Amino acid sequence: MKKYLLSLAVISLFYTKSEACAWSDPDYEYFNLFTQSIIKDKSYLPFLHSYSTRFYTDFKPSMIPDENIDSWKRYFNNQLSYAQTEYLVNKMNINDLNALKKGSPTNQLLITLGPGFYQKYSEGIDYLIEAKYLEPYMKINYIESGDSFYYREPATTGKNATNLDYNKTVSALTSLYNAAKNPEIKQRYGYQLVRFNHYTRNYDAAVKAFKTYVEPLRLKGAPYIMALDQLAGAQRGLGMNTEANWNFFQVFRDSKSRKESAFVSMKLSDTASFNNILKRAATNDDKNMAYFLLGYEDFNNPIPVMEKMFEINPDSEILKVMAVRSINELERSYLPIYYYTDDNSNAVQKNTTDKSRKQDITETAEPKKEELSFWQKIVRFFKNLFSSKKDKSSTDGKADQSDDELLDNPDRIPVFTKNNYWYDDKTKDFLDDLEEFTSKTKEKSKDEYWQIADAYLKFLKKDYKASTEILENIKTSNPEYLEEIKRMKVLNDIVSQPKIDADYEDHLMKDYAEYFTEKPEVKKDSTETDEYDYYGEVPSTADFLKDVLANRYFLQGEDGKSFLMNNKLSDLQYNPNSSLVKSVEDFYRKSDKTQFEQQIIAKNINDVGNIEAFFAVIYGDRAMRQADFEKAKSYYTKAQDFTGIPRSEWNYDEKKVASLKYPAEAYNGFSNISDYVFGHNVWESYQSSPEESMKKEDYSAFPFIKPSMNKLELAETLIQLKKIGSGKDEKSAAANQLIGNLLYNTSILGYYRQLFVMDIDNTNGGKYDFQSTERQNPYQYYYKNFLNRTYIEPDNFDLAINYYKKALNISANKEQKARILFQMASAEQGKYYQYEAKNPSKINYSDPKWSEKSDAYQKQLDQIKNQKYRTYFALLKSQYSDTETAKGLMGSCSYFGYFMK
Incomplete structure (x- = not known):
């Protein structure tokens, strides 16, 4: 769980096709089905794949072993547990240790250890007392411009190494070094001398201290690694970048707890290539580590580097890290939490022809085709010959699909999508390349990890049978491996099922209920909570399976x-x-x-x-x-x-979210509809009151029109108007006009556009999107992002126009005819908007002639608009421009005024 504000939150929006959200985290936008952290060497956890942060962070820091604590644990002859040792070394107060030294311990752990503990380990305890005294000061005096490669920690005490008396401190540490008998404790004092000189910017003295007090002891344990880290920092201060990089590299190689900081030091302190490190690598392990750093840095195509690492050592743990990063990258394209169509907004209609449908889904990976035997081909031929052909996109057609047809559907998730901002056509091929490499490595390596990885890649390629066979043959006692294998078997079972029927649903509840039933919320430990928890739970296996089933039902x-x-x-x-x-x-x-x-x-x-x-x-x-x-x-x-x-x-x-209680007089989706719905708009302002935006027609001939109606009463009123409208007099004309008004006013362009789309007001929203409403079904996979897509049948403006035509043909009142023509022209404008939305510009912004082509495209649209969608404006101008209605409209409707001129 991420518990912090993202420093790269804005940049992360460019990584994936995410929703319009100011705080989007790409590491929450795919399903983590292959657990990255199952690598055995947990010291490499920070180097797993992450887009949100510079290093991977979804693990507890305690998972990474600390060689310094291990060293102290051995020094105390394993008398303390790892946790007790860590507490004693890193957290225990200096006063508690001084009390122990005086023979009157007050700390419960020290009391339990007994009075002889200090006598037995006096050198070590004395060192810890000195180290705890120095620790608050062990920070470099930060200089903004001169030390940009140093990490500036938030100021707590305000202390740094220069606050100590230099000569006194060096003299004391040197004296303690000389007095110490235990070589490891002696080397720890040497480490303190190197660190103190480094942090006081006495870089030459730090280098000399390492050569004088650390190196001669010929110990390569934790104190040596810590001192080497400080030496490299001092060498950086002296401008000895090549030597500093090599020493940081050794720290990275040999330390478990300092890999991340050593990597940062290499990266931030020198822009030179890692090739210099590779040249100095004398052993295969060194070369392997250097290749890892190169591959980690240049991750566009890691396979060539992985090949070199394979040649050196196919059992290398860091080779697994490269592989799991590659798998995670693939997951982001095959297992996004939302599956989008090509442009992330325009959708594919499910009733298109097979040919056009294939063109529309070019980004989707085709499933692996089954090789049919000669006999199977004959059976399929006769099966198709005598079967009745139905539209496979219709509900009946979908229901009648055979198992083969269901399995061959290219929209069965997981499928490949362009989910990465830096996508290129080679990304799909990378799955084949990685599968080939993994298959080869599993034959050479003794680690079951490669078999699990190979099974997972076959799962992504929809070869579920092969994936399951590999999983069944894996023999391992590693609990993390066993958990991954168990999960993958469930995935293969469910995802490979051709059709989800009642029997299979019973199987799901019997054998996999844990993935589908709600689990009681577990109260988090206080150490695991944080106020900066913006993203909720990471998408889980259960979430993925729910999406798979939603997709299957859809298909x-x-x-x-x-x-x-x-x-x-x-x-x-x-x-x-x-x-x-x-x-x-x-x-x-x-x-x-x-x-x-x-x-x-x-x-x-x-x-x-x-x-x-x-x-x-x-x-x-x-x-x-x-x-x-x-x-x-x-x-x-x-x-x-x-x-x-x-x-x-x-x-x-x-103090909670509750159902909205509608006031008695408010519109609630059914009641309290004003008779303004039969009027016409005075000006187009959706935010203004009905009295300001709308004007009532003359309803005197229709006393059954109530000032306020519910939808049943409204329908009854329309039925009466329709009956009256079948006549041939002025009252019939008015009835048809009122019906036309209502149909226009409740369309996407009308003031009451909310009435028949289950909305409570006329503010903007997806329902009022011309582009989306033209599409019969904007979903290619399933309805997961339902609230973010428009899925409502478009308005038929011809219905309003046809009623207006009836009114126009019957009426003899020229002023009324002018009003009707204007309403017809407004409805016709809606038809144009629908046409325009269906024919968007396809000119690429990168086109050097973008402006010129865009202008030409707009002129073409204007020409089409004037030729096909200005029928009633033209008629109003040519035959009714002298009416008071037309003159009034010129003043209130700017566009009509422009057209008339």
């Missing part, structure tokens, strides 16, 4: 189940597409739900008030948008118990 035509795997029933309000709503309703009404359906899917049928009324309002709204007022009435009759569109608000009294 099988069970859209309702697919939707409810990732969404709540109440979420339908935001994009009430009729076909999806019908599928969700069918599942809701299903009487023989399996245990899986009841416990895992149906739990997302949350509180929407009266569920029957909720569905009825959605269907009634769609009928109204289609101008089928009789059908709308039949649905609204069933919706009279509708309690309001299910929205939430903050309850200040109870």
Whole structure:
């Protein structure tokens, strides 16, 4: 769990196709199915793959062993545990050690160790007392410009090494060094001399101290590594960059706890290539380590470096680190938490032809094709010959798919996506290259890791049979390996299943319930909590399996189940597409739900008030948008118990989110609709009040139009208007005009555009997106990001225009005709907007003639607009420009005024 603010949060937005979020963390945008941290040597954990931070951080620091604590533990003859030793060395107060030395310990650990502990280890205890005295001062006196390679820690005490008396401190440490009998303790005093001179910027003295007090002892343990680290820092201060880099390299190689800092020192202190280190590498281990640093730094194509490391030692632990980083990079393209289409906003229609569909999904990796025997080909031929052909994109067509057709569907996740900002066409090929390398390495290495990695890569390639066979044959006692193998077997089982039916759902609940059932929330330890927890839980295996099943249901035509795997029933309000709503309703009404359906899917049928009324309002709204007022009435009759569109608000009294309680007079999705809905807009301002934006028509001939109506009453009113509109008099003309007004006013362009799309006001949102509403289904995989996509049938502006035409043909009032023509022109403008959204500019910004081509494209659009979508404006100008209505419109509608001129 990340517990900090990201310093690269803004930059991270460029890494992935993330949602519009100011704090986006790319390490939370894919499923971590292959656990990076299963490497055996935990000292390399910081070098696992991460986009969010410079080094990988999703592990407890205690997982990395500290050679200094191990050294002290051995010094105390293993009388203390590792934790006790770490406490004694790093955390115990200096006063406690002085009390021990005086024979009157007060610390419980020291009391337990007994009175003889100091006598036995007096040299070590005396050293720790001196070290704890020096520690608060052991920081360099930071100089902003001159020491940019030093890490400046937040100031706590304000102390640094120059606060100590230089001569007195050197003399004391030298005296203690000479008096010490134990070589390791002696070397520790030597380390303190090197460090003190380094931090007081006496770089020459630090180098001399290393050669005088550390090197002659010929010990290469923890004190030597610590001193070598300080020597390299002093050499950096002297400008001896090549020597400093080599010594930092040795620290990186030999230390377990200092690898990250040594790597930073190499990186920040010198821009020279690691080739100098490679030249000095005398042993295979040194060369292997140098290649690792090179490969880690140049990660665009790690395979060539991994090949060199393989030749040196196929059992190398750092070779596994390179491999796991490569696998993690692949995961980001194959297992993103959202699967997008090409442009991340425009969607692929599911009813396109096979040919166009293949073109639309070029970014998706084709599954591995099964080689059929001659007999299998014959069987498939006759099977296809006598089968009835159905549209595979339709619900019935999806339901009738064979196992082969389901398995061959290119949209079965995991699939390859361009999820990386630095994507290139070679990225897909990298899976093949890495699989080839891993397969070769598993034959040479004795570590089962390579078998697990090979099985996982085959999983990504959808070769589940081969993956499972490898996993079944792995013999290991490593608990982390066993956990990964167990998880991968579950993945292979579920992902390879052709169709998720009732029997398989029973299998899921019987054998894999732990991945699907809710677990009680575990209270975190106080040491694991932090106020900067912005991202929630890292996507888990359970989350991935839920997405897999949602995707499978989607491909099988069970859209309702697919939707409810990732969404709540109440979420339908935001994009009430009729076909999806019908599928969700069918599942809701299903009487023989399996245990899986009841416990895992149906739990997302949350509180929407009266569920029957909720569905009825959605269907009634769609009928109204289609101008089928009789059908709308039949649905609204069933919706009279509708309690309001299910929205939430903050309850200040109870201090929690609660269901929105609509005021009695407020529009709630069903009631309190003003008769302004039959009027026309005076000016286009969605934020203004109805009285400011709208003007009522003359309703005197229609007394049944109430000032305030619910949707049932509105539908009944429209039915009466429609009946009257079938006549041939001025009243009929007015009735048709009112119907046209309502259809326009409730369209995407109208002041009351919220009425029939399950919204509570006319503010902007996805429902009012011309570009998306033209698409029948913006989902290629499943409904996980449902709230971020528009999935609602587009307006049919011809319905309003047709009613206006009836009014125009009947009316004899020239002023009224002018008003009707303007309304028709406004509806026609909506048709143009839909055309424009379906034909966006495809000119690349990098094109040197972008401006010129864009201007030409806009001129082409303007020409099409004037030729095909200005019919009624032209008629209004040519025949009615002398009317008071037209003159008034020129003053209130700037665009019409421009057109008239």
